[in-house]
Amino acid sequence: MDLQTTAGLILLVIAFSLLVLLYVFTSPARRRTWRVITPFRRLRRSIGLAVEQGTRAHISLGSASITEPDSASALVGLASLERISEISSVSDRPPLATSGHGTLALLSKDSMKAAYQKTNVPELIDPDSAILAGPTPLSYIAGTIPLVHTENISANILVGDFGPEVALLAQAAGRENQFLLAGSNSLPAQAVMYASAQEPLIGEELFALPTYLEAGRIYESSLLAQDMLRWILILALLAGSVLVFTGVL
Amino acid sequence: MRSPTAAVIAIATSLLVLISYFVPAGPVLAMRSLLLDWAVILAAVAGVIAILNMVGVHFRRVRDNQPLAPYSLIVVVTFVITLLAGLFFSPSDPQFRQVVTAIQVPVEASLLAVVSISLAYAALRFFQNRKGLMAVTFAISAVVFLLLASGILAGLAQVPVLGTLLAVLNRLPMAGARGILLGVAIGSLIAGLRIAIGAHRPYSG
Incomplete structure (x- = not known):
């Protein structure tokens, strides 16, 4: 096994151990206080307002295929979609999920179905609520923009793999005065979102979304594990720099 | 109700594929290759189903004369033409x-x-939407790094102090990008692990 594979394996074992240990040893009764992230606070408010006003939340999952590494952000989007569907289940207008890839479209249908079955409102399951808006990144944006204008949407949550073309979606939401929270794994998309979205998420903030939506204990453990891994990585990078600087490596 | 069978298949498959990256033994690699081939075929089938659903959504919009019906009609007609032409000509x-x-x-x-x-x-409209130190830093860095990347200051690289300063500045975007990407990578790793252990199941089976 080469050095790179060994380092990957060590990181994987640490991540897995942290995730499991934190899940097992954190008390379910203990209510943890998380750092205030303003976009998430505003998101909760917007979802609440959407339920009260009878408008819809739109969850945009991007164009990643589930078989590609870029899909991690879309997985976060799916977890968030499920939770938002649960929260919105008291409303008669279910959220709208749009995807740019077939696998994501099917998984978004399944996530919404699971949420409605869990909250005992199977009548809200609507095949037209989770759709493939377009099979390529640009056709996806072109297919989603008209929905933003016509589907009585008041909150947009963009979580997934996007390109710079996401600016068009942000502009469409801005024109309709709709709330827009946007996060992506892609750096160009993050830069564009920072300039054009109302509530952009930078870097790994995106992965905290299900935790802040109170999607379940596993997401809390995930966020704690993520924070610990980051510190481990920072220390490893610093140690590596010192070793290189002193000529040991 | 989420199917336990689907969860067992998903967990076993993901763990097997994960193990194959660290234990590249013959049978494990062959199994991984087979599973990945199946995944590609399944993804393609999912793509076809989702596209048919998309056409169905547009068809229902036309039938019910919804606000976007004219555009939906264009989508349905062009889809049918492209499909027929594709089937006829390959x-x-x-x-x-x-x-x-x-x-x-x-x-x-x-x-x-x-x-x-x-x-x-x-x-x-940037400064209308964003205020504060972060916004100013973002705007200044966008202009500075745009100038640096354009090569307009390349002539200054030979000047002793300025050259070093430019070299440091040129490394900053890469360092920032790596910092953000490391955070994203850790988040992706944890998200993948949640799927691999069946803690997050976006599939119902």
Whole structure:
């Protein structure tokens, strides 16, 4: 096994151990206080307002295929979609999920179905609520923009793999005065979102979304594990720099 | 109700594929290759189902005369024409591909042109939407690194102190990008692990 594979394996074992240990040893009764992230606070408010006003939340999952590494952000989007569907289940207008890839479209249908079955409102399951808006990144944006204008949407949550073309979606939401929270794994998309979205998420903030939506204990453990891994990585990078600087490596 | 069978298949498959990256033994690699081939086929089938669903959604919009019906009609008609032509000529036919490309490329290029205008507009409105130190830092760094990347200051690279300063500045975007990407990578790793251990199951089975 080469050095790179060994380092990957060590990181994987640490991540897995942290995730499991934190899940097992954190008390379910203990209510943890998380750092205030303003976009998430505003998101909760917007979802609440959407339920009260009878408008819809739109969850945009991007164009990643589930078989590609870029899909991690879309997985976060799916977890968030499920939770938002649960929260919105008291409303008669279910959220709208749009995807740019077939696998994501099917998984978004399944996530919404699971949420409605869990909250005992199977009548809200609507095949037209989770759709493939377009099979390529640009056709996806072109297919989603008209929905933003016509589907009585008041909150947009963009979580997934996007390109710079996401600016068009942000502009469409801005024109309709709709709330827009946007996060992506892609750096160009993050830069564009920072300039054009109302509530952009930078870097790994995106992965905290299900935790802040109170999607379940596993997401809390995930966020704690993520924070610990980051510190481990920072220390490893610093140690590596010192070793290189002193000529040991 | 989520199917336990689907969860067992998903967990076993993901763990097997994960193990194969660290234990590249013959049978494990063969199994991984087979599973990945199946995944690609399943993804393609999912793509076909989702596209049929998309056409169904547009068809229902036309039938119910909803607000976007005219656009949906265009989608349905062009889909049927493309499908029939594809079946008749086959998707690998050079003339068929040429026609599709001749329509798709200009349309997407036009959309990209609109993106550039939209970005310019967002840049103009940037300070209306964002205030504070972060916004100022973002704007200044965008201008500075745009100038640096354009090569306009390349002549100064030979000047002793300025050259070093430029070299340091040139490394900053890469360092920032790596910092953000490391965070994203850790988040992706944890998200993948949640799927691998069955803690997050976006599939119902």
